Amino acid sequence: MTEIAQVTLGGIVFDGQYPVHGWMLDDLTDWFSLPDSKAESVARPQAHGSFDPGTDWRAGSVHTLTAGYAGASTAEVERALRTLNGLAGTNTLVRCEVALPSGVTHRMVSIRRIDAPPVYNLPFVTGIKIDLLAPDPCAYGTEVSAVTGLPTAGTGVQFPFAFPADFGTPGDPGRVVFVNEGTAPTPLRFRVSGGMSDGFSLKCIESSDVLTLSRPLPVGSSVTLDSSDGTAMLDGVSPVSGFLTDDDWWQVGPGETCTIQFEALGDVTGSPQLQVTGAPAWF
CATH class of the missing domain: 2.60.120.860 (Jelly Rolls)
Known part of the structure; x- marks a missing residue:
């Protein structure tokens, strides 16, 4: 069980409590990480250290959501995967909301890739990797x-x-x-x-x-x-x-x-x- 209670991506809820039926959450990376600075570091040629890089403007925030799905049949699992892939079929960013012990925060993200392993005629699938990019590096609380x-x-x-x-x-x-x-x-x-x-x-x-x-x-x-x-x-x-x-x-x-x-x-x-x-x- 992860410390993240729940992740909601585009209306799909991933439960960190490993439900008997539905989407389950395995992991979400780098939600608290600070993205890289875009300011280049230039070494001082004849002195110790580097020149002051100036303002540290931040790059976008990159995350990977690892999930699974438990259904009543293989067909249900396949339909769930199609619904998940459908989130990427939009020209707007998708809301990613994370429930933590400290509260709920969210980012607007682009779904860059969804890597789903074969279902193998089973009523469940695990190890689905969803790569996310938030152009805005900040996480926002409740409006x-x-x-x-x-x-x-x-x-x-x-x-x-x-x-x-x-x-x-x-x-x-x-x-x-x-x-x-x-x-x-x-x-x-x-x-x-x-x-x-x-x-x-x-x-x-x-x-x-x-x-x-x-x-x-x-x-x-x-x-x-x-x-x-x-x-x-x-x-x-x-x-x-x-x-x-x-x-x-x-x-x-x-x-x-x-x-x-x-x-x-x-x-x-x-x-x-x-x-x-x-x-x-x-x-």
Whole structure:
């Protein structure tokens, strides 16, 4: 039995407890390993050591998942293998989620190769090797989301003043706070719904970085801004990055807090909202 309780690859669950029926997990390599640095080491020709290599940008993370399958018949095993191979038939990365005693982390991976031994007319197969490449070297924890509306003023104290004191209804600052508990910078994803006649702005209070979208956003539409790749999509289909008049994309550093201020540009209709989604990241 492995210390990894479970691995989920593209919706297929590999159980580390060796189930009587279904997919079983034998091993997963290098989930906690730090990928190679891409900075070259250049020796000092007339002195000890090497020159400073500069920033250690990391290569992609490479893993091998070893698994097996126990079924009721040889035909079931063959169908399971075809389903597994089908995960590679996509032009998008596949989510690989690992459950450990310290919690659940995930990477988006490319399935590079699946090496399956012969079934030999048996109702089980073991020693299946699945080679994975995660272009992003970081592992991410569970995503969290928070929602806010636009800033609103409080009602304040009403006069004539009376006891017991009534200080009115407090306002809403229109802010969302995200904390990165990991050891690596992590991106954020923003989803803003309309309507606002001239667009909106998002500001990181701690760094003063600003994202401003200067175009109408009607009621019923939304824009998603993703700081992992610097994209802005209207209703999930139309790119609107060209309307960003401020594009200070930012990520949240390890152990840091990010407070996002939401502001409307122009006239407001309906109830615009900002949803912020992110996850802690670890090298």
